[in-house]
Amino acid sequence: MSKLPVMEIFGPTIQGEGMVIGQKTMFVRTAGCDYSCAWCDSAFTWDGTGKDSITQMEPEQIWDELKRLGGNGFSFVTISGGNPALLKNLDGLIKILKQNDIKVCLETQGSKWQDWFFQIDELTISPKPPSSGMLTNFEILDTILDNLKARTMNQNVSLKVVVFNDEDYLYAKKVHKRYPDIPIFLQVGNEDSRTTDDQVLISRLLDKYQWLIDKAMLDDDLQNIKVLPQLHTYVWGNKRGV
């Protein structure tokens, strides 16, 4: 018995951000985070407001639920949180997914290493910039990215930094400079993860996206980068579970 705290399971939908943007995927969101970012868009996974939705599930149960929702229509599962890297026993779920030929995508802020990182097909490390209120432990981050040098050609690793302001932008540059060989994604921050006025939200997000593009395009320190929005907010606004 090795249960996992599951917050929600949904899909199929598209991955709205990062290295596999646009990918058809199922989502498993785990509960719990060691951070408390000021602008966390999934604070319900750790701030107590969602605690009634947490279910302790065996990997087999999670797989059953994925099949019930997604049938035979998917080959990709994204594990998100919270911080799924808190869960040492996540390897049970990863194993079942692999046995069923499912590609696995996972995102974590890089505050903790797990040996099962090597089994993730598309691994995003997303250290949090100053606006989050969190402080990056670069020694741990160094260890994680150093360990990952032993990965196989089949595993993709990327960095992703959310940028809300100039200070965050400088932080993103610092991260890129420290790990120049890891593909890096700059992502526009969503300053208002609560509004339900989608029109206003999109127009603000697009302004912010253009601001970030303009900065990065003029910046010789950022030669090889990708700048992306969160596509799902364009399509579904701030709605959850899509």
Added chain:
Amino acid sequence: MSKLPVMEIFGPTIQGEGMVIGQKTMFVRTAGCDYSCAWCDSAFTWDGTGKDSITQMEPEQIWDELKRLGGNGFSFVTISGGNPALLKNLDGLIKILKQNDIKVCLETQGSKWQDWFFQIDELTISPKPPSSGMLTNFEILDTILDNLKARTMNQNVSLKVVVFNDEDYLYAKKVHKRYPDIPIFLQVGNEDSRTTDDQVLISRLLDKYQWLIDKAMLDDDLQNIKVLPQLHTYVWGNKRGV
């Protein structure tokens, strides 16, 4: 002397679509196309309206112009058209780019093979669906994708199909079924590549994007796909040269 017909050179900007969406890149747009798609958004490259902008340029001149515009701020160049695969002598430009450690991205509809395809880092083959009014020669497409099986691990190849309607969608499925091992991108068609009302444009494009997502998510034949918009139209509307 091996000059190339160049329509425009611009950047740095982001790649708005496909396999390297979000990538900081320079663009070189070549003139001429063997197709005449009904909804071509760069018809000025082949319909005569842009003929005064075509400059015959040596690869060295193109490189000089790229450096003049992009300085030391880029490491990625996208060659688009028209159909750049019409130009046998494009290898001269590719060679200079490679010598300068530039990654090269290129898109072609797949109507013609060139040996220099092997030198493209990120190659997109985008066969045109029925709404284009064009007819795909699947024998040629077979040959191209068969040849590309000899590519190295460093070269990425993808298929991209623009979808305007149900018939196009069925065509995309057919393409995916024929080449199941090649990553495929479905891209929302822009039905109005002339309007200057960006608000209306974005709202229409988002509706269409959601329509395409909804179809693909429910479709068991499309397990492993990516569904993407053209990000640049969200940010810049139908403006050219950005």
